[in-house]
Amino acid sequence: MAAQKKNGLQTVWFQSPPVIISAASVVGFREGEGPLGKTFDKVVYDSYYGEKTWEKAEQRMMLDAMKKALQKAGLQEKDVDFILAGDLLNQIISANFTASSMSVPFLGLYGACSTMYEGMALGAMLIDGGFADRVLVATSSHYSTAERQYRFPTELGIQRPLTAQWTVTGAGAMLLAREGTGPVITHATIGRAIDMGQGDPMDMGAAMAPAAADTIMQHFVDTGRRPDYYDLIITGDLGAYGKKLAEQILAKNGYDIADRFTDCGILIYSGSQDVHAGGSGCGCSAVVTCGYLMEQLKSGRYKRFMGVGTGALMSPCSVQQGETIPGIGHAVVIEAR
C-alpha cells in the first residue's frame, strides 16, 4: 500500500512524501505594500488588472499564479495530471473559468478559506496514491469580488466592526510532484466541520477557531507529536481574535503552542493598514504559504511547519436565514528537504 492511514484517525501519512517543486503568488497593491510584500512574485496595482470586471481580474490573477508556478518548474500544461482549485465566489467561477483556459483534467473544490490546504492535502494523496505525477493546486480571492458578494456594495463605505477581516486580493498556485527538488508534504490532517453556535459573519475568526484547534489537537493525538516538534504552527485566517481563541482552547487541552503559533491573516498586513482583525479569504493562506513560507523554508529559518487552512462555512443566504457558522480546518505538514 502506498500510504498509511490508521482506522479512526484523521491524519494521513505519506510514504513517499510529494514534493512542492514550485509555488507562485500574485497579490494586490495592499498585500504588496504589507510586511510580506517582497515574498510575492507579482504585485498588481490596478484592482481591475486591465479587465472589465473584478471577477475577470481575479481569474487573471489565478491564471498568472498557475502559469508562473509551471514556468518556475520549467513545465507546461501537458505535464500536469490534475488541477485542483477553488475560490470564494458563488459556484467557484474564478477556478472554473481559469480551468477552462487550461487543457488539464480539473477537480473543483470548496472549503471556503481552507481551500488551498484542502487542495494540497488531496493533491498529495493523489500523487502518493499513484494517480498522478504532478498536480497543480490553486486558489484565489479578491477584496472587491468578495465584498460585494458577501457583504455590501463597496461604494456604500459601510463601517466594519473590529473583529471583521479584510479579504486578501491574491492568488497562489503550487505544483506538487512525485519527484523533484523542494520541500515535501509529509502529513495531512483533514478537519471535521464544527459548529459551536457562532453566527456573526463579522467575526469569522471566532467561528473557525474551534475547528482549527480541533484539527491541531487531533494531529497531535494521531501522530504522538507535541507542539515543539514544529518550528511553526500557522493558521490560515483566524485573525487577531480567532488566533487568541484557538490558542486558549489548545492551552486548556494541554497544548501550549503560543511560542510558535501565528496566522497568515495576521502576518500579511501591518497594524497601520487599517484592516481590523487581519486578512482572510482563499488567497490569504495561499499567497502567504506560496510566497512567504516557501521563502522561509528556503532560507533555513524554518525546517518544518504545520499549516492549517481555516474556513468559515457560511453563505449570505444562511446568515440571513439566521443560521450559525460552522468552521473547518485542514492541516498539512511541510518539511524542507
Add this chain to the structure above:
Amino acid sequence: MAAQKKNGLQTVWFQSPPVIISAASVVGFREGEGPLGKTFDKVVYDSYYGEKTWEKAEQRMMLDAMKKALQKAGLQEKDVDFILAGDLLNQIISANFTASSMSVPFLGLYGACSTMYEGMALGAMLIDGGFADRVLVATSSHYSTAERQYRFPTELGIQRPLTAQWTVTGAGAMLLAREGTGPVITHATIGRAIDMGQGDPMDMGAAMAPAAADTIMQHFVDTGRRPDYYDLIITGDLGAYGKKLAEQILAKNGYDIADRFTDCGILIYSGSQDVHAGGSGCGCSAVVTCGYLMEQLKSGRYKRFMGVGTGALMSPCSVQQGETIPGIGHAVVIEAR
C-alpha cells in the same frame, strides 16, 4: 504502487476496485411520481420537509440519504474516514451544514451537477490509494432552492424555454469501501473544463454536451475500449437537447453510442410531467445512480456501465456579466460483481 495512471492520460485504473457497499436516495414528490419513483428509498411530499426553509429541507434530505446509506451497510459515522460532498447552493451550504452534523473529516467539492461523479472518482482514489477504508459521497439539489438562487423567484411563474431543465429535488449518498459486497468502481476519467462559447443559462445541455463527449472519447482512447464494451453509457443531466448534441459530436468522431446511450435527466421524469428538456441538478445523477442504476445492476439487467456526471460551470454573476458557460464531465465505470 496501488494504482495506475499513465502520464498524459485522463483515466485512472483502480487495481483493487473500491466497492459500493451501499447507496441511498431521497427525492421530492415530482421525482417520486416519475418513471423511476419506485427505485428511490424515500419520497418526501412536503417541499419544506417540515423545516422552516427550503434550504434546511435540502440539508435534511442529504442527511437522510447519508444516514440511510450507513444504515443499509450496518455502519455508523465513526466507521467512515471521509465525507466528500457538495451541492449547487452558494458556498455549498447544503453539504457544509450536513457535514457539521456528522463527526467525520469532510472535504467539500464543487463540480456543479457533476459533483456526485467527482466525489465517486475522488473517493475511489482515496480508498485505492490507501488513505481510507470507507468514504461517504453525497450530493443534493432542491428545485425551490436552486430556482430562486439561479433564476427567478418561483412566485413569479416566469415562462421557461423548451431547452430549460427542471432541477431535481433529491439527495443521493453512496458508501465506498475497500472491502465488502456490491458493484465496484474500476475506472475514472476526470474531465477538462471546456468552453465552446455557449452562453444561454436556459440551455445548459448545449454547454455541457461538448465536455461530456470529450470525456467519453478520452475514456475510449485511454482504455482502448469501444462503446459496445458497456451495456449502458449514461450522462448526468444533458437533457433531451444536450444528449442529442453529445451523440452527434461522438458520431462525427467515429463513436456511435446511440444504441446504448441515455441521460439521467431524461429518465427521471416522464414526458407528461412538463419539465421541458429533462431533469438537472446535483441530485439528478445522484439519485438516478444511487437508486435506479444500482437496482439495474442488482437485477442483472446491466453488468457494467459508464456514468458521466455533467456540470455547467456558471454562476448568475458570470451570466449577467455576459460570460459564456464552460462545461465539464467526469466519467466513472461501475461493474456488478
